[in-house]
Amino acid sequence: xxxxxxPQDDAERTVRLLELCRVIEGVADDAFDxxxxxxNGVCRTVACAVGWAMKDEWFRQQGLGRDxxxxxxxxxxxxxxxxxxxxxxxxxxxxxxxxxKYERATxxxxxxxxxEVAARR
Numbered sequence: 001x002x003x004x005x006x007p008q009d010d011a012e013r014t015v016r017l018l019e020l021c022r023v024i025e026g027v028a029d030d031a032f033d034x035x036x037x038x039x040n041g042v043c044r045t046v047a048c049a050v051g052w053a054m055k056d057e058w059f060r061q062q063g064l065g066r067d068x069x070x071x072x073x074x075x076x077x078x079x080x081x082x083x084x085x086x087x088x089x090x091x092x093x094x095x096x097x098x099x100x101k102y103e104r105a106t107x108x109x110x111x112x113x114x115x116e117v118a119a120r121r
Contacts, residue, residue, distance in 0.1 A: 013087035016062065017118035020086075021111050023056045024049050034097065034105040038069045049097055049110050050082055092117055 024032065031047070033039065038051040053059040054066045064085050065072040073081035083093050096113045099105045 014118045016086050017114050019056075019058055020049060020053055021114050021118075023052050023059070024107055024111050024114075027052050027107060029107055032107040032110075034099040034102070034110060036069075037071065038066075048099075049114070088117065 027047075032049075032052070034048045036048060036051070038047045038054070047055070050071050051069075053064055054071055062085075063073055064081075067077050070078045071081045071085070073085040076084050079090075079093060082088075082097065083090060086093070088096070095101055096110065096117055102109055
């Protein structure tokens, strides 16, 4: 699959979602914040689920990039890039990645939702 191609089947989409769980599970609780793609502090970086994926080598090899602080994928930027990269629709993307869709957007809660969406495939 070309590095900037949208996943063509459910198996590829599932792999990308589960790889995202791998990345998030390796992030400290205090370095995870679903409210911003990426915040660079003096001593540490805090980022959302997709923000951490943008830093991961596996995701970069798959074509997920960054345009400033926002994700990019091919010619797409921001939420459009997220939807295209993970092969999800708007509602699924918001359900997994938008802080306003959670009562409390913890790292574990986000991972649980990503796994839920991946299992639907």
